Amino acid sequence: MNALKPYGDTLNDGRMQLSFTLPVPCSPRAREAALQYLRKVGLTDPQVVYSEALDEGFTFFVVYATSDAVIDYDTVKGAEKIEYMSFDEINEFIKEKIGRKIVVVGACTGFDAHTVGIDAIMNMKGYNHHFGLERYPMVEAYNLGAQVPNEALLDFAREVSADAVLVSQVVTQKDVHIDNLTELVELFEAENLRDRTILIAGGPRISDRLAMELGYDTGFGPGTYAEHVATFIVRKMAERGIS
Amino acid sequence: MNALKPYGDTLNDGRMQLSFTLPVPCSPRAREAALQYLRKVGLTDPQVVYSEALDEGFTFFVVYATSDAVIDYDTVKGAEKIEYMSFDEINEFIKEKIGRKIVVVGACTGFDAHTVGIDAIMNMKGYNHHFGLERYPMVEAYNLGAQVPNEALLDFAREVSADAVLVSQVVTQKDVHIDNLTELVELFEAENLRDRTILIAGGPRISDRLAMELGYDTGFGPGTYAEHVATFIVRKMAERGIS
Amino acid sequence: MNTRLGLNEDRIQRARSLAEEIAHPVRSYIERHTTVSVERATLRLFGLDGCDEEGTPTANLALHQLRDKVPHGAARYLLGALVKTGMTVEELDRAVAEGFDLAAQGLPDQGALEAKAAELVARVRHTLDTNREYRLQKIDQHREREHSPLLYVIVATGNIYEDVKQARAVVYQGADIVAVIRTTAQSLLDYVPHGATTEGFGGTYATRENFRIMRKALDEAGEKVGRYIRLVNYASGLCMPEIAALGALERLDMMLNDSMYGILFRDINMYRTLVDQHFSRMVSAYADIVINTGEDNYLTTSDAYEKGYTVLASELINERLAFDAGMPSRLQGLGHAFEMDPAIENGFLYELAQAALIREVFPSCPLKYMPPTKHMTGNIFAGYALNTLFNLVARMTGQEIILLGMLTEAIHTPFMQDRFLAIQNALYVFKNAASLGEDISFRENGIIRRRAAEVLDKTVEFLEIVAGKGIFESINQGLFADIKRSPSGGKGFDGVYEKAPDYWNPWENMLKEALFKGGKK
């Protein structure tokens, strides 16, 4: 058991910084409301260190407060550090364990036009000096680009017998990404393709956990490179005995 | 009843920004811990938008999350806006309602050497183009400066028959200001001076509420000017019928 | 010319004449073509701007009826129906919504058409003139309270009523310009939605009603603080000319409008875009609306250090095409951006060089300077520092319009507090470093001067290549933003028509008259 709390400048002091807006006019009463609100949230010793009117009906607050909540770090699951394979190791692994090129299809779906992320993973030149999947000799990579309807992605994946499908979703306002990602999984399931395809979601607001909840094999967020994705795919394929 | 929640970009969306440090190494597990921690605090939909190692054993997080807590703004007490008197009004008020100069003694107590705040309230030139109490014709003001022991302040206040005593406390680490302020009130009480003296605390971390809890008549925080303090003193004196 | 960068004037002139060379074939193509959206814009200018029960705009219903007649111009059928039926435009608009067929009546003689056209054009022209004058007067009245650069912020909640709250707050805080960002993919809609809307993703639908609601809110808020607040939307996408028309009618003040953005970033057909762009710009020029070009977009996909010259090249083309549409420099809000990787050694100097270069090449344009976006991360504090230096460059180089960077750029469309912090940051820097630009000079042969010269040289080189291949082929080969678009590909090509010899468009005629023959009062 390892009791975990935030650290300001002393172990377990529980200090956190917050900022937020309340839809009330800036006044002593608003400041009092901010304090009461934070106590209601469960924080103790809140200190409004700054408050300012955003206009006649809104007030902005910067606050420092203490949280007394504790979680047990020992029970938190998650990798301490994931060991990824390198470009060469991945190609070698595919040759040895799978014995043929693997087929990966990627797209930015729905009305989302943010291709920089999926391009970073797939295009030749890659990202931050990490080559993209197109450069991997043992990967046959198809990048369908922006604004690809889920149906079109499914059709293409079937056509090329994709081993893995990579979906990028960047716009998340009103949870539009959730709807989009869910629809795709349902399509794959309806067409009985879900089991033979590794489905991977990615984007700045996508996490491993979220993607899995939506029915994907995994998800990748900011800071992802092609080798991370490729490592996951090939290990998964090997695990499932796909060849 | 007026249900109040933070406002991000839509009424009642409850969005708040947080930043904090956890004393664990930066890793997927640490990020998961941050999310679990915030859920434990009672926030929903937390999103770690940034995490970085502060060294091998500490991780910094920036998070946006939703708070579902609600408070009833109608029950929050506090002034919507306080009407302060002006320099002239205050002097006029003293002449009419009190009929003699009032005596105010101020000091920065304990080991605190931050005189800028008390000087802002008391010195001739004042602060931000608001004159200090020394400039008020109807106020006899004594500023004892920095590092004044509580006993010395009490002795001086008795000597000049102070109507009001202003105490500044700026250093708050380890709650040293609480101890200092409490000691002063106890001294005044022990000497039976508490009732005839208006005791006012001030400083960047002092609030009305805190000061009253510690036994002061009121407290003033950042952005205070002499006229705020003087308004309070003269109204209180008039209210108590002191003359 | 101001020679703070010691630029070679000949190179600038060479670049301009290359842009002229590049624009030449575009101009002649535009002359000979119209599009469905130009026609719909024309109908809307005449007042056909209702919708049917399903929300399909009457302009679209009309074009559907007239699809074979586009080469002749849709206007004569609308005018014909008005003459024949004796209805007012408002009555006819409702009738079309209920299924009335514009072409069914046949056409009256050209004289009657011309008369009807003259009457309606004059009426609407009056509205446009009033709008223009009102704006000029208000700006004049409040000039000393404006900031320099003008502070431009976006609202993007998806809900026009929520947008209004956000807009009011920024006016209170000091913003000069409010842009209502459009919902994702509105550019791909081949119609302009109708009415007030509350459901958008990453932005709010551009509709005439939404324009009105926001215009009113900004006028009110502006009166309160004694400033004229400019309203911005997007004359961009498949409905570019229509939105330009609606914006002119509802007194918008600026329009995002670029000659290549739609082609490259939205895969809209190149011919469609260029023809639409021309008509839109004539409308905006007449209405005294500043356009904002979209060169910042190049740098979100390409590297800003490597491809800095593509920005200048595109600006020169945008400038030429704007001149061709009768738009003076003072309405050309050419775009550029602060998008270099903050990890670059001396990146600040390169940004300064780029911004100063563009300032010097376009001394009389109201340049629009875009903030860091691509290199913003979830570290909102680091982002705030980045925005601070961006604001500094904007002020030092005398930009006119600055879109304020948001510390949460990488996270969400702005919260109310995000904009507040952005405005505070800009106001601080503008005042605290007010005269820094004039108080220093760039060392001869220093990093800044050398970088500016290099970007100018590369621009000329690049324009030589484009001029050689022609713009259509250059886009086809992916010379811009590394994106390849084929001449017959992309959305909306089927909406482009060659004009018949009897093509007639009274609005086009009026605009040309006004813009090129001094007919504008």
Next chain:
Amino acid sequence: MNTRLGLNEDRIQRARSLAEEIAHPVRSYIERHTTVSVERATLRLFGLDGCDEEGTPTANLALHQLRDKVPHGAARYLLGALVKTGMTVEELDRAVAEGFDLAAQGLPDQGALEAKAAELVARVRHTLDTNREYRLQKIDQHREREHSPLLYVIVATGNIYEDVKQARAVVYQGADIVAVIRTTAQSLLDYVPHGATTEGFGGTYATRENFRIMRKALDEAGEKVGRYIRLVNYASGLCMPEIAALGALERLDMMLNDSMYGILFRDINMYRTLVDQHFSRMVSAYADIVINTGEDNYLTTSDAYEKGYTVLASELINERLAFDAGMPSRLQGLGHAFEMDPAIENGFLYELAQAALIREVFPSCPLKYMPPTKHMTGNIFAGYALNTLFNLVARMTGQEIILLGMLTEAIHTPFMQDRFLAIQNALYVFKNAASLGEDISFRENGIIRRRAAEVLDKTVEFLEIVAGKGIFESINQGLFADIKRSPSGGKGFDGVYEKAPDYWNPWENMLKEALFKGGKK
């Protein structure tokens, strides 16, 4: 000299000769006096640095015994006791803690004293020399990984063990210098506490053991990242010379040490301060320790725009007194600060002018540049922007040492994350604007140059007045920081003694020899 600001060299020389004039009577006063803390420092250098059961240091116990003998120098009694008893210093130290009376034995002959002194001085001198060499070697070895300016951060938890954690983290993040801030009011203690401490307010006690603990932690963390991390504390307050001595022994690298800070801001007697300051500086000079003067403090009480010249004036006095103590320019970390109200129009230019001016007046001092503190508020975002521009000025004007501004300056002593954000900000600005300073020049007769000239002029004017009245009377009249301090007022005056003709202090002799007669190896 570098003339980027077009400064008038004669004015600078005039200012320096005024400082010399001002320092003259100070020097002769110092020559003739000693203080209890100089004597305690001397005893500590000989090794008397334990404490009794109540925690009273043996140096203080000894001075209490010898209070009538101070004019003759305390050293001879310690040395005498050693000779007479034959104890080692360590044994004698323990004996004193248990009540042993140093003076009780009487004194041996001067020859024996000299011999004992020589032996002990040589031994301790070896430690100091080793420390110096170790530092030089490490700095040399890792020079290319240092930042420019050096990144200086403070730790101030009050608990030395917590401080160590914080310090390790900043080393990881890239800091070059760690200062352990002292607990409030330690400057008023007339003794140096003993042992490791965990209870301080707004800072941690300066004790020899705390120095050791932090030194070890920084050496270890530094080895890991391949940098030499400098450790800073305060040779300031009533125990100034003792802390200088302990710092030299424990290989601290910098010491806050100012000729007037204690007088003005701590109400310590002026004579006491000036005598103490002289001895401290000789110790630090010998140990190759950089001092940091405290001119930033003027600007926390006075307005930085109005009183900018007081900073330069005080620096010139600090410089002169440092030279008088045998301290070369390369150890004079003269202080200044970025403290103007951010709401001032062109305040950035004035800050730039001030920083560049000080750079030019002291071309070979490792200037220490202090961040905005007074105008920091609870708006941590605005504060972060302010710090960004501060970092920019620091880099542009080639400061050597920059104390990093904390976004939470107005709230609390720094959290671990606050320092991280501060270091990130500085590293970003230093790299992104690396060559900005050299790439631009200040316009002739521009705002920056005029401001620099004005501050220099006012400095000369001010120094003329001070020289006229004499420094003691000037302080008495409140010419510095608007604070009046009378010559015989303030704390610690009773600890000042006129030296008797037979005053003898082997450490003072050694230091003078080494510093002024080239005796330092």
